[in-house]
Amino acid sequence: MALAVALGNMFPLEAQGNRKQLRQLKQPLGIPARDLERFARMSPEERQEQLAKLPPERRQQLERRLERYQNLPPEQRDQLERRFEAFRSLPPPRQLAVRGELLNLRAMTPAERRVRLDSPEVRQYFSPDEQRLLRAAMGQGDVP
Amino acid sequence: MMCLEKDEILLDYCAGTLEPARAAEVREHIEGCADCRRLVEAQRNVWSALDRWTAVEVSPDFDARLYARIAREQAKPAWIEWLRPLWKPALPLAVACAVLVVGFLVRTPRAVDNSPQVRADKIDIEQVEKTLEDLDMLTPSSKL
Numbered sequence: 069m070a071l072a073v074a075l076g077n078m079f080p081l082e083a084q085g086n087r088k089q090l091r092q093l094k095q096p097l098g099i100p101a102r103d104l105e106r107f108a109r110m111s112p113e114e115r116q117e118q119l120a121k122l123p124p125e126r127r128q129q130l131e132r133r134l135e136r137y138q139n140l141p142p143e144q145r146d147q148l149e150r151r152f153e154a155f156r157s158l159p160p161p162r163q164l165a166v167r168g169e170l171l172n173l174r175a176m177t178p179a180e181r182r183v184r185l186d187s188p189e190v191r192q193y194f195s196p197d198e199q200r201l202l203r204a205a206m207g208q209g210d211v212p
Numbered sequence: 213m214m215c216l217e218k219d220e221i222l223l224d225y226c227a228g229t230l231e232p233a234r235a236a237e238v239r240e241h242i243e244g245c246a247d248c249r250r251l252v253e254a255q256r257n258v259w260s261a262l263d264r265w266t267a268v269e270v271s272p273d274f275d276a277r278l279y280a281r282i283a284r285e286q287a288k289p290a291w292i293e294w295l296r297p298l299w300k301p302a303l304p305l306a307v308a309c310a311v312l313v314v315g316f317l318v319r320t321p322r323a324v325d326n327s328p329q330v331r332a333d334k335i336d337i338e339q340v341e342k343t344l345e346d347l348d349m350l351t352p353s354s355k356l
Binding site for chain 2: 103104106107110118119121122126130133134136137148151152155156164165167168169170171172174201204205206207
C-alpha cells in the first residue's frame with residue numbers, strides 16, 4: 069500500500085486528472101523489496117538525493133521502470149509479484165543462471181524462444197520450477 | 213551442462229594460463245553459453261580494474277619511522293612490562309561485559325519508525341535499481 073501511495077506522490081496523476089490510474093496506484097503492490105518500498109515512500113527531495121548517486125542514464129532507466137510498474141494493472145502486478153518471489157527464492161547461482169537464460173530468450177524471436185524453451189538444454193539445466201518461471205517471464209503461462 | 217562447476221577453468225582461461233588447445237575448447241564453449249560468457253566478462257572486468265589500479269606509494273622514510281617506533285616500544289620503562297600481567301585477567305572480564313551489553317542492546321525493543329518519510333541513508337539505491345531490473349526482466353515483452 070505504502071509503495072502504491074508513494075508512487076502516486078511521485079507522479080501527481082491527480083493534477084493530470086487521471087483518476088482511474090490514481091485508483092490503481094492506491095491498491096497495494098506488495099512487492100517484497102524493502103529498499104524499493106522505502107524509496108517509493110521517500111519525499112521528492114530525498115528521492116532526488118538518492119537518484120543523484122546514479123549516472124544520468126541509469127537514473128533515467130530507473131525512473132522509466134518505476135513508471136512502468138506504476139501503470140501495470142493490478143492483475144499483472146500480482147502475477148509479476150509471484151514471479152519475483154519465485155525468482156528471489158532461488159539460490160544465488162540459480163538466479164544467475166535464470167537471469168542469463170532470460171537475457172538469451174529476450175534476444176530471440178517468439179518462435180526461437182519456443183524452440184529454446186522446449187530444448188533438451190533448458191530441460192536438463194533448469195528445474196521444472198525454473199522452467200515455469202522462464203516461460204512465465206516470456207508470457208507463456210505463469211508460476212503458481 | 214553444469215557450467216557453474218567450471219569456474220576454475222574459466223578463471224584460468226581469463227588469466228591466459230590454459231594450454232592453447234584447451235583455451236580454444238573453452239572459447240568455443242563460451243560462444244554458446246551465456247553463463248560462462250558472463251563469468252568471463254566479469255572476470256575480465258576485474259583484471260581490467262586491477263590493471264588500472266595503482267598501489268599507494270609509501271613515504272620514502274617509512275621503514276626508518278617504523279624501526280624508530282619499534283625501538284621506542286622496546287625502550288619503554290620496565291615497570292610498564294611488570295604491570296602488563298596485571299591487566300591480563302581484566303581482558304576476559306571486559307569481553308564478558310561487552311557481550312552482555314551487546315546482548316542487552318540486541319534484545320531491547322527499539323522504537324519503531326512509523327513516520328511516512330524514510331531517511332535517505334536507510335536505502336541502497338543500487339538495490340532499488342536491482343529490484344526494478346529484476347521486475348522488469350520478469351515482465352513479458354518488457355522493452356526497458
